[in-house]
Amino acid sequence: MKTQELEAASRKLVVIGGGVAGSTLARSLQFHADVTLIDPKEYFEIPWAKLRAMVEPSFGKRSVINHGEYLTNGRVVTSSAVNITETEVSTADGQLIPYDFLVIATGHTYPVPERRTERLNQFKAENQKINSAGSILIVGGGPTGVELAGEIAVDFPDKKVTLVHNGSRLLEFIGPKAANKTLHWLASKKVEVILEQRVNLDSVSEESKTYHTSEGEIINADCYFLCTGTPPGSAWLKETVLKKNLDSRGSLMVDENLRVKGRKNIFAIGDITDIPEIKQGFLAQKHAAVAAKNLKLLMTGGNESKMAIYKRGSAIAIVSLGRKDAVAQFPFTTISGRIPGWIKSGDLFVGSTRKGMGLDPHVVDD
Template sequence: MEGGGSNKRVVVVGGGAAGSLIARTLQFGADLVLIDPKDYYEVPWAALRCMVEPAFAQRTLIEHKDYLGNARVVTSTAVKVSEREIVTSEGRCIPYDYLVIATGHPNTFPTTRSERLKEFQESYEKIKASNSVLIVGGGPTGVELAGEIAVDFPEKQITIVHKGSRLLEFVGPKASEKALAWLTSRKVQVLFNQEISLEQLDDTQTEFVTSEGVKVRADCWFNCIGKGVGSSWLTEGILHGCLNERGQLMVDEHFRVKGKENIFAIGDITDIREMKQGYIAHKHALLAAKNLKLLLEGRSESDLHRYKQGSAIAIVSLGRKQAVAQLPFLTTIGYIPGYIKSRDLFVGKTRKELGLDPSGL
C-alpha cells in the first residue's frame, strides 16, 4: 500500500480531456495522484490532423509531468476499486480519500509519447503512399479523417463505409446533409447501410467486401468506428452496481457517483444525456474540481455546485479551413465555423488551460 502527505489524497483515474484538466486544477490543493496507462495526454480532437501532418503532434501530445508539477503520475492501468484504494494491473494498491473516475473510452494507444509520435508518422507515410483509402465508420472521426485527407491529398480516392443511413448521426439531419455534400464534392464515395467485418481484416489487405456484397479496393484502411465506454474494469468491485445498462457511471448533479459520497465521475463515462464532446468534458472537470475543493475545505453538501447542461453545439472539421457546425438555432458549413475550430483545433486553447505555452515552444 502506498501513502504519503498530510493533505487529503485525491486519485484521478484517466488522463484524457476530463482527467487531465481536473488533475491540473486540483494539484495544489490536495495530495494528487493521476493514474493513466500513458505517460502523456493527447488532445483527442486533434489526432486526425496529426495523421496528415505528424509535426502537429508535437503540440498535441503533452507529457503529464509537463502540466502536473505538484502531483504524482502513476503510469499504469487501474483494474479494481475498493472502498479506500485503487488496485493497478501490477498489483499496486493506491489509497484515496476522494476518487475521480475519468476513463472515458478504451484505447490501445502506446505507453510513451515517442511511440505515439511514431504511430502518427507511420499513418502519414501509409496515406502518402496510397492511391486509395478506406474509412470504416461515418461518425465524426470518419468524417474528419476523410476531410483531412481530401484537403491535404486531393488526388487520393477515399471511400467511407458506414452502417447508418446518414453521416454524423449524433447531430441533426441538416448537418449530415451538408457534410455529405462537402465530401461528395471532393469525390469522396460514401456507402450507407453497410458494414465491413473488422475481425477479418489485416494491415496488408487491399480488397474488401461490404455486408451488402459491394467490393471496395483500397491501398490502406482506417477503423473510425466509435468506441464503447471505458468501464469494463468497474464490473468487479464496489462500483459494479453504479453502472447503467450502457456501462456508464450514474452520477448526481454534483458529479458524485450515486450512493458514493467520496467518488466522482466526469467526462464520457457518465450517464448524463448530452453530446459526448471535449468541451463538455472540460465543463465536467471544472465543476467537479470546484466541488472537490469545497469538500477538501470541509464545506457541507449544501454548498456544492450543481451541473446544468447547456445548449448542444457541435463543430466537425472538414480539413484545415472549413467545418460544419450545429448551433442552437443554426446549422452552417464553410469558412466561418472552420475559422473557429479547424485552423488550430483548439490545441492552443487546450495547452493554455493546462498552464502551457499555446505555441508549444
C-alpha cells in the same frame, strides 16, 4: 494558508484516467490536494487533434503532452487501475494507492502506446500509410471518420477516398441538416460515401486489397482506417465496489453534482458518465470544472448544500472538414463553411487547450 486549506492540501485525491476530463481536473486541484493521477500512458493527448497529426505528424508535438509538463505538483502513476475498494485503488503494476476522494475519468477504451515518443512515431507510420496509398477506405461515418476523410481529401486531393457507414446518414449524433451539409462537402472533395452498409473486415485480402460490404459491393483500396465507436472504459469496474453503479451501457451513474450516485467521496466525469449529452471534449472540461469546485468545497469542510450543479450541455457541435472548413450545429441554426472552420479547423483548439493547461500554446520540441 488557512487551516482548512492546509487540511485540504493533505487530502489524498486520486484521479483515474488522463484524458481531457481527468487531466484538467488533476491540474486544477494539484495545489489544493495531494493529487495522484493514474493513467496507462505517460501523456495527455488532445483527442480532437489526432486526425490532423495523421496527415501532418509534426502537429502531434503540440497535441501530445507528457503529464509531468502540466502536473507539476502531483504524482503520476503510469499504469491501469484494476480495482477499487472503499479506501484504495489497485493498479496493474501492483500498487495500492489510498484515497480520501476519488475521481473516475476513464472515458472510452482506445488503445494507444504508453510512451509519448511511441505515439508520435505512430502518427508518422500512419502518415506513411496514407502517403503510400493511392486509394483509402474509411470505415465509420461518425465524427472521427468524417474528420479523417476531410483531412485526407484536403491534404491529398489526388487520392481516392471511400467512406462506408452503416447508418442512414453521417454524424448521427447531431441533426440531419449538419449531416447533409457534411455529405455535400465530402462529395465536393470527391469522397465517395456509401451509407447503410457494413464492411466485412474479417475477410480482407492483403494481396488483392479488396473489401466486401454487407450489400455485396466490392471496394478496392490500398489501406483502410477503422473509425467506429469504442465502448466505455468501464469493464474493469464490474468487479469493484462500484459494480452496481454502472448502467446497462457501462456508464457510471452520477448525480447532479457529478458524484457517483450513493457515494459521498467518489466522482465520475467525462465520457464515462451516464449524462445524456453529446460526448465532447469541451463538455468534459466543464465536468472537470464543476467537480473541481465541489471537491474543493468538500475538502475544506464546506456545506454540501452549496455544491455546484452540473447543467447538461446543449446541442452544440463543430466537426472539422479539412483545414479551413467545418460544419457547426448550434441550438437554433446549422452552418458550414469557412466561418465554423475559422473557429475550429485551423488550429483545432490546440493552442487554447495548451494555454488552459498552463503551457505555451506554440512551443514544440525537436
